[in-house]
Amino acid sequence: MIRTRENIYKWIFTVLAFSSLIFLLGIIVVLFVESIPVFRSTGLFKFLFSRNWYPTNEANPEFGILSMLVGSFVVTIGAMLVAIPLGIGSALYIHELAGDKQKMYLKNIVEVLGAVPSIVFGFFGMVIISPFIQQLLKIPTGQCAFTGAVVLGIMAIPTVCSIAEDALSVVPKAFREASFALGANRWQTLWGVVIPAAGSGISTALMLGISRVVGETMTVLMVTGGAAAIPNSIFSPVRPMTSTIAAEMGEAVVGGQHYHALFAIGFVLFVITLVLNLVAEIISRRYRLKLGLDL
Amino acid sequence: MKAEITQKIGFFLLIAALAITILFLGSILYFITVNGVKVLSWQFLTDIPRKAMTAGGVAPAIVGTLYLTLGSILFSLPLGLITAIYLVEYSPKNIIVNILRMSINNLAGVPSVVFGLFGLAVFVKFFGFGVSILAGSLTLSILILPNIISASYEALVAVPRSLREASYALGATQWQTIKNIVVPTALPGILTGVILGIGRAAGETAPILFTAATFYTNRYPVSPMSECMALPYHIYALMTEGTHPDQQKMIAFGCALILLLLVLCISALAIYLREKQRRKYV
Structure with missing residues (x-):
């Protein structure tokens, strides 16, 4: 029973x-x-x-997404140029220079900032950063690939930082002690021993950061302008894949070709992020095995 | 000597990175707070929108966000907890369970707009729920499911083996042990996951874009089948639609502040609970 x-x-x-x-x-x-x-x-x-x-040309609609792929690509690369140095630099600071108490506060603050909704970043980018960049650089519109990259980059910092910090913190203490025993100073130890040992963990952070940026919708929708054309400079408006879906789904007729085309963009997007996530997972598994940790 | 200088420069760069990060993120909080406070009032929180969105309050959007969030927890908590319990207590070590773990990780990385498409195709169209709180909640619940699973998993794994063994030694079955010992012990950790999930669900916009949200209504939702306003979507709509951009911008600042406070307080609470719990065990 x-x-x-x-x-x-x-x-x-x-x-x-x-x-x-x-x-x-x-x-x-x-x-x-x-x-x-x-x-x-x-x-x-x-x-x-x-x-x-x-998509809305009635006689002869055309569905080619090259300009969106390029748009997503440009914005993502730009965002990572912002997020990688700042995110990993902050992680290294938290790991190496912060005292115990400061470390705890900083880690929690980073985590809380990671929870700020993307719409808030998009809104901030639209009303503050984009006019600021427009005036600063004297360009026709502040809503462009560059602004998108800056805002997305700031948004991705907490993600990159906390995953990289996790990777650094599981490097065994013995590695550091061995390095000090050989006469290396703290920076040499960090640069020559700790970072290489945490290397694959840090690359996991990058993969997940990229994945988050590629899939981000509301921010790019609000700050990148939205011209469906291949940008000729980083200060041109672009329309990445995510914002095309979000902006056009409202007008697409359910079951029409346009509707299906937007799902097809979603499919391409899904495949890209799936590959990034799988690569991140494989790297992180190998890494944990290498350091002899549980999966 | 050269090594000393390199170290100084290196550490300086790390400090600079952290300072710039804090400056960026701090300035977002600053601008939104300073501008948002100007429109925040009791009326703003409790009144319906008036005069084509240029006056009145945003109460329907707050209520809508509340319903969507609670609805999504209603679905994802039981499912997430059951999955976590399965993974910790029942699952054998085989390739199928590994595939399950991988799919949970990958589900966490799916872009939010893709969840929106899925919700549109499945809940809105296929099941015929229409654009409604029900469809939006279900979509959001799949989005936060991985978060709930991993938080519950961590909490359950942290329950000491000895507690389980003591229970078995007293003659309790596996299910009795799970129900009476493991889950109650892990409850604070599970709660943390739920709270973080609430924070995530409250802030998401893309998934509810096609499944639940409507821009302008001066009524409160009456049933799970009605569409609703939501705070994050309202910010977007205020900035992209309507005819009074300047007045709408200030209302959007107000909404952003409410949303920010909501999400920051929720995650701060979750982290506080987790730290407290951690100290208890260590």
Whole structure:
């Protein structure tokens, strides 16, 4: 009697636990199925590499997302140029220079800042940073790839910083002590021993930071301008993939080609972030194995 | 001597990195607080929007965010807790469980706008919930599910083995042990995860864009099937729609301040609880 009940509970838990797997598969299936009509009519190659995006042209709509891919790429690279030095620099400070109490406060502050919603960053970028950059650089519009990169970069700092700090903190103390024993000073130890040892953990932080920036929607929607064209400089407006979906879904007719094309963008976006996350996970697993830690 | 100078320069750069980070993030908090405070009042919090969004308050948006957040916790807490309990207590070590772990990690990295598309296709269209609080809550609940799972997992793993063994020694079954010993002990940690999940769900915009949110209504939502205003979406709408950009901007500052306070207080509370708990065990 008790046996049966125990088994029933175990079964219920097993079945429900796999719901996450079902959701992930569900997302893949839904995105794929909703994208098929566009892949079929436009062709995957033309969809990815044509720069003509005229979704609402009734006679001859065209769906090419090259300019959005370029837009996402430019903004992401720019954002990482901001987030990597500041995020990793802050992590190194917290790890190496902060005292115990300061360390605890700084880590918690970084974590709290990581919880600031992206809409707040987007709003701040739109009303403060973008006019500021426009005046500072005397450019026609402050809503451009550069502003997007700056705002997204600031937003990604807490993510990069806290993951990098985790990676640094699991480097065994013995590594440092061995380095000091050989006469190295703190900086030499940090640069020559601790950072290389934490290297793959830090690259995990970068991957997850990139993944967060690529998938970020509201911020880019509000600060990058939104011209669906390949930018000719970093001060041109761009429209990354995420903001195209968010901006155009409201006007797309459900079940129409435009609707399916937006799902297809979502599918491409999903594949990109999935690859980044898988790479991050593989690196971090290897790293933990190397240091002899539990998975 | 040269090594000393390199060290000085290196440490200086690290201090500079942290200072710039704090300056950037601090200035966001500063600008939003200074401007937001100007419009914040009792009326702003409790009144409906008036005069085409240029006056009155944002109460329906606050209420909408509250419903969406609570709704999403309602779905994701049981599911997340059950998954975590399975992973800690029941799961065998095999490749299928590994795949499950990987899919949870990857679900956490899916862009929020993709959740919005999924919610639109599945909850709004396929199940026919329409643009509604129900569809939005379900979409958000999948988004925060990985957070709830990993926080609960950490909390359950931290429960000492000896407590479980003591329970078995007294003749309790596995389920009795989980129900009476493991979960109650891990409760503060689980609570932390729930609170962090609430903070995340309250601030997300992209997932509710196509599934729950509406820009302008002067009514409160009456059922789970009605669409609603929400604070984060309201900020976006104020900045991109409407005809009085300047007045709308100030209201958006007010909304941003409320949202910021809400999310910062929620996560500060969660972190406080976690630190307190950690000290108890160590």
